[in-house]
Amino acid sequence: MTEENRVAVVTGSAGGLGRAIAQRLAQNGFKVMLHDINKDLLSKTVKEFEQEGFNAAYFVGDVSKKADQEKLVKTTVEKFGHLDVFINNAGVEAVGPFLKIGEDELQKLFNVNVFGTVYGTQAAAEQFIRQDTKGKIINACSIAGHEAYAMLGTYSATKHAVRAFTQVAAKELAAKHVTVNAYCPGVAKTKMWNRIDEEMVKADPSLKPGEAFDKYASEIALGRYEKPRDVANLVKFLASEDSDYITGQAILVDGGLVYR
Numbered sequence: 001m002t003e004e005n006r007v008a009v010v011t012g013s014a015g016g017l018g019r020a021i022a023q024r025l026a027q028n029g030f031k032v033m034l035h036d037i038n039k040d041l042l043s044k045t046v047k048e049f050e051q052e053g054f055n056a057a058y059f060v061g062d063v064s065k066k067a068d069q070e071k072l073v074k075t076t077v078e079k080f081g082h083l084d085v086f087i088n089n090a091g092v093e094a095v096g097p098f099l100k101i102g103e104d105e106l107q108k109l110f111n112v113n114v115f116g117t118v119y120g121t122q123a124a125a126e127q128f129i130r131q132d133t134k135g136k137i138i139n140a141c142s143i144a145g146h147e148a149y150a151m152l153g154t155y156s157a158t159k160h161a162v163r164a165f166t167q168v169a170a171k172e173l174a175a176k177h178v179t180v181n182a183y184c185p186g187v188a189k190t191k192m193w194n195r196i197d198e199e200m201v202k203a204d205p206s207l208k209p210g211e212a213f214d215k216y217a218s219e220i221a222l223g224r225y226e227k228p229r230d231v232a233n234l235v236k237f238l239a240s241e242d243s244d245y246i247t248g249q250a251i252l253v254d255g256g257l258v259y260r
């Protein structure tokens, strides 16, 4: 089933998983609002979407700023007329031992991953309530939102918080016909995992470049690392009417790594 005339926002969609999600939705007929803090990469991605014939617009913003998130929703509605799906995808990571976690790291990761998800969810939900339509909010969680990982302490804490806010928003918004769910990828090859690998290798001299990634990926039951398309396929389902009876869930899409 195609999704003609439905409108989705994907935050952090200049690259990585967000780009793949926006592309999958556009291929299915969605009008997509691309969004990122990285203006140069976003401009490149928008051009590629236009070349593919997708109906796409873009907005440069920072998810950790409430005003940016509100303006993102307003601009989307001005451009496409309404909003159906809002995907809080943007996220950042930090790698290091617990004893070295500092204020800057805590502030940065909580600002983007947690404050960003809360502000995005609020802005989208307010629009759905104004429209008096059903709506879908879909958040980027992680295997690290179900299981905390050594060297990823702050990151794991933020993703546990995302899972908690997903449940709370789902409970409070259900009466307004708004569902809130999350996708929990495992080990996907994006710039984020390139950076994680680099930092883990720096911290452990016995590892060569690529080996931290390989170590995590070697535990995946389905025998291969995750591709952005694997994540996009789940998000496409969560954005569709087929998921209408699902809310408050943080669904693992990790090839068999964490079992809940």
Ligand SMILES: NC(=O)C1=CN([C@@H]2O[C@H](COP(=O)(O)OP(=O)(O)OC[C@H]3O[C@@H](n4cnc5c(N)ncnc54)[C@H](O)[C@@H]3O)[C@@H](O)[C@H]2O)C=CC1
Binding pocket: 011, 012, 013, 014, 015, 016, 017, 018, 035, 036, 037, 038, 061, 062, 063, 064, 089, 090, 091, 092, 112, 140, 141, 142, 143, 184, 185, 186, 187, 188, 189, 190, 191, 192, 193
């Ligand atoms: N790559 C992986 O294996 C996994 C990723 N995730 C989550 O999936 C989401 C996407 O991850 P990736 O694509 O791998 O990351 P990535 O680092 O490759 O891409 C993230 C995008 O978000 C943008 N961004 C960062 N901060 C922003 C801000 N303040 N405002 C707006 N945009 C911002 C970046 O510019 C970038 O384009 C993140 O929330 C991440 O935590 C979860 C589990 C595994």
Ligand SMILES: CC(=O)C(C)=O
Binding pocket: 093, 142, 143, 144, 149, 152, 185, 186, 187, 188, 192, 193, 196
């Ligand atoms: C990046 C991420 O969420 C993990 C733990 O792989």
